[in-house]
Amino acid sequence: MQSPLPLPDEMTKVESLHRYDVSPPANTVPPTALPLTFFDIPFLRCCPMQRLFFYDFPQSPPSFAQTTLPLLVRSLSLCLRRFFPFAGNLVLPLAPPQKPHILYSDGDSLSLTVAESAAAGFAELVSDEARDATLIHPLVPQLPPPRESDGARLWPLMAIQVTLFPNKGICIGVQFLHVAADGRSFSHFMKSWASIHKSRGDPTCVESNDLGPFHDREVIKDLNGLEHIFLKEWWSCVGPSSSSSPSPSKALLAIGDKVRATFVFKKAHINGLKVHVSSQLKNDAGDSKLDSIHLSTFVVTCAFIWVCIIRSKDEEGQHHDRSSSDSDKDELRYFVFLVDCRERLEYSIPSIYFGNCLNVCFLSEKRSTLLGKSGLPHAARAIASRIKEIGTGGALRGMEGWMRGFNIADTKDLVTVAGSPKHKVYDTDFGWGRLRKSHMVHIDQSGAISLAESRDGDGGVEVGLALSRVCMEKFISLFEKGLESFMPL
Numbered sequence: 001m002q003s004p005l006p007l008p009d010e011m012t013k014v015e016s017l018h019r020y021d022v023s024p025p026a027n028t029v030p031p032t033a034l035p036l037t038f039f040d041i042p043f044l045r046c047c048p049m050q051r052l053f054f055y056d057f058p059q060s061p062p063s064f065a066q067t068t069l070p071l072l073v074r075s076l077s078l079c080l081r082r083f084f085p086f087a088g089n090l091v092l093p094l095a096p097p098q099k100p101h102i103l104y105s106d107g108d109s110l111s112l113t114v115a116e117s118a119a120a121g122f123a124e125l126v127s128d129e130a131r132d133a134t135l136i137h138p139l140v141p142q143l144p145p146p147r148e149s150d151g152a153r154l155w156p157l158m159a160i161q162v163t164l165f166p167n168k169g170i171c172i173g174v175q176f177l178h179v180a181a182d183g184r185s186f187s188h189f190m191k192s193w194a195s196i197h198k199s200r201g202d203p204t205c206v207e208s209n210d211l212g213p214f215h216d217r218e219v220i221k222d223l224n225g226l227e228h229i230f231l232k233e234w235w236s237c238v239g240p241s242s243s244s245s246p247s248p249s250k251a252l253l254a255i256g257d258k259v260r261a262t263f264v265f266k267k268a269h270i271n272g273l274k275v276h277v278s279s280q281l282k283n284d285a286g287d288s289k290l291d292s293i294h295l296s297t298f299v300v301t302c303a304f305i306w307v308c309i310i311r312s313k314d315e316e317g318q319h320h321d322r323s324s325s326d327s328d329k330d331e332l333r334y335f336v337f338l339v340d341c342r343e344r345l346e347y348s349i350p351s352i353y354f355g356n357c358l359n360v361c362f363l364s365e366k367r368s369t370l371l372g373k374s375g376l377p378h379a380a381r382a383i384a385s386r387i388k389e390i391g392t393g394g395a396l397r398g399m400e401g402w403m404r405g406f407n408i409a410d411t412k413d414l415v416t417v418a419g420s421p422k423h424k425v426y427d428t429d430f431g432w433g434r435l436r437k438s439h440m441v442h443i444d445q446s447g448a449i450s451l452a453e454s455r456d457g458d459g460g461v462e463v464g465l466a467l468s469r470v471c472m473e474k475f476i477s478l479f480e481k482g483l484e485s486f487m488p489l
Contacts, residue, residue, distance in 0.1 A: 054435070114162050126436045182355070233403045262462055264461075307379050312467070418451070443464060
């Protein structure tokens with residue numbers, strides 16, 4: 001990372017060339033309605049997910065149009081035979097007591113836009129360096145508008161854009177509604193599409209060694225009456241209105257002057273960070289629970305990033321407001337992460353279950369604590385303790401307050417986690433060589449950090465982050481100093 005940061009760049013210039021409506025092969029998927037489970041309903045208020053996949057791709061536009069594009073369209077169609085919900089719609093009734101659901105009807109399709117960029121900055125787009133956040137937004141497809149039908153609004157669930165950088169690279173951009181699927185299900189879809197494309201359109205390449213996806217929603221047992229609670233709270237938020245939307249009811253955080261960057265923890269950094277946090281916890285005379293918590297890679301990475309963000313925002317606040325009072329020290333700062341419940345419930349859920357199977361974990365700590373000398377070990381202990389609760393039968397503990405907790409997301413004091421190294425995004429292989437870079441674009445607005453495995457395959461972690469320009473400069477300084485101090489001698 002270099003500082004000071006460069007001035008804002010122009011957005012990547014993209015020219016749309018063609019749009020396809022891609023459906024599963026004819027007569028391969030019957031009309032299907034999928035009810036929303038209590039795992040899905042809270043995501044009705046979630047902003048759409050946006051991810052970009054960049055590959056080196058030294059192909060000319062004529063060659064791409066003649067060879068690659070037809071295969072991309074065909075392999076996507078074949079993949080949708082198994083992942084048909086993404087070609088369907090979210091059905092939102094205009095008033096209770098009807099329930100939202102996902103519907104696939106014969107002939108439904110998703111929008112695939114083909115575009116070309118004359119911009120020379122492909123290398124810049126796949127760089128880890130801090131850049132103007134808006135630079136990559138033209139590579140994200142737009143979801144088609146909803147339409148009304150039979151007293152309900154039908155919202156398309158997914159859109160895809162393929163952007164060619166002539167003789168340099170290619171970007172596959174995807175936008176989808178989180179209510180349709182979680183990150184694990186989405187990753188399953190992308191890898192299946194990639195495998196079919198790599199095999200030149202042979203769907204048996206995934207069917208022979210892949211049992212999924214599993215679409216039967218009956219496998220989810222609502223033993224605590226959560227569906228009724230969530231539906232009631234959702235209707236109370238949106239009201240009986242034709243404007244009911246799967247997006248948040250309040251405006252998302254403005255991108256403003258935000259810049260985004262990728263921060264890489266190598267395996268040596270993580271090991272050094274674990275040693276550092278463990279040592280600090282052992283030196284804390286009041287800490288008697290160290291042996292009962294696990295300082296995983298997720299725990300120490302998230303704790304370090306959280307504390308660095310709090311400190312960089314605190315310095316930014318002092319930069320803008322020198323009159324900050326001591327009472328601010330007791331303000332709460334929030335950290336939110338999601339946990340996969342497929343293997344954490346008292347009943348069995350297939351690992352290839354398609355949909356959402358997540359619970360949300362809300363943590364709150366005093367600003368003064370996180371800014372203090374023991375802020376890092378305190379944050380690590382708080383995250384590790386919550387994960388331990390989940391592993392001892394508490395996977396759904398407190399879930400009834402999930403949607404109310406979403407109100408916290410409207411504050412500037414929240415850090416959320418998107419993505420997971422376990423999804424192995426860099427294993428998405430279309431046959432063009434290893435994925436060069438992946439961005440989660442929606443973190444620019446949601447205020448989340450994104451996590452992925454290191455693309456170098458060394459056991460490290462990549463963290464994506466979008467902050468204001470002043471805050472990012474502070475964060476980069478804190479991050480680099482931290483890594484230097486945690487590196488083992």
